[in-house]
Amino acid sequence: MSDATGGNGGRLAGRRLALGVTGSIAAYKSVELLRLLQTEGADVRVLMTHSAVEFIGTLTLETLSRHPVDRDVLALQSDGKIGHIETAHDVEAIVVAPATAHWLGAMANGLAGDPITAACLAAAVPVVVAPAMDGGMYAHPATQANVAKLREFGYRIVEPEEGLLASGMTGRGRLARLERIVDEVVAALASAAAMTRTSKRGPVGGVRASSAACISAVVSARAT
Numbered sequence: 001m002s003d004a005t006g007g008n009g010g011r012l013a014g015r016r017l018a019l020g021v022t023g024s025i026a027a028y029k030s031v032e033l034l035r036l037l038q039t040e041g042a043d044v045r046v047l048m049t050h051s052a053v054e055f056i057g058t059l060t061l062e063t064l065s066r067h068p069v070d071r072d073v074l075a076l077q078s079d080g081k082i083g084h085i086e087t088a089h090d091v092e093a094i095v096v097a098p099a100t101a102h103w104l105g106a107m108a109n110g111l112a113g114d115p116i117t118a119a120c121l122a123a124a125v126p127v128v129v130a131p132a133m134d135g136g137m138y139a140h141p142a143t144q145a146n147v148a149k150l151r152e153f154g155y156r157i158v159e160p161e162e163g164l165l166a167s168g169m170t171g172r173g174r175l176a177r178l179e180r181i182v183d184e185v186v187a188a189l190a191s192a193a194a195m196t197r198t199s200k201r202g203p204v205g206g207v208r209a210s211s212a213a214c215i216s217a218v219v220s221a222r223a224t
């Protein structure tokens, strides 16, 4: 019998990931995303905002991930440890899908009011972000500025797609196809591994690559 929680071979075999889910109508797709990441071999723990819990609850994600869902930045784990810090230090990558306009703004400004922003701030691993929202919301200069800021941090943005939205209108705001998000996680881990190999060959700019931003910056500097 095979195990759906990271035991099988695949592009993410044995990798430990965090999946952040925020309060978009597309939150229901995070269940399928979790399954795809597991099918690739990853062990995934889920972090949610309060709004995301309103949309889809925690039970399904908790059951399928076989980890408690971290839904409250102020709640300690049963062993007394701080959940988002433990996650930040344990996982090898964080994927936030779907990411709301509100979450993008919070993250761009370093506001640690939910377990996902808090874990991202505390982590030094690649972060993949897949926004989903109304087309007008995504096109707004405020949202675009927040997305640009996240790119500056070195986060990988999986651009939303054009299509039918929750409002009944069409526009660019649909959550990217889940396969694209999985591919981006695989690519993020591969480039982080390449960066580690490079830095083992010698000091890189004299500073420790302490965040995904640093990882990304050093990789681009070496590519030019």
Ligand SMILES: Cc1cc2nc3c(=O)[nH]c(=O)nc-3n(C[C@H](O)[C@H](O)[C@H](O)COP(=O)(O)O)c2cc1C
Binding pocket: 021, 022, 023, 024, 025, 026, 049, 050, 051, 052, 099, 100, 101, 102, 103, 114, 132, 133, 134, 137, 166
């Ligand atoms: C039915 C409904 C659907 C929504 N869908 C989205 C969405 O797809 N994207 C988005 O950015 N906000 C959406 N919102 C608004 C967010 O839920 C709201 O901004 C919330 O505060 C986000 O919280 P969070 O970022 O902490 O999860 C929706 C609201 C409602 C009522």
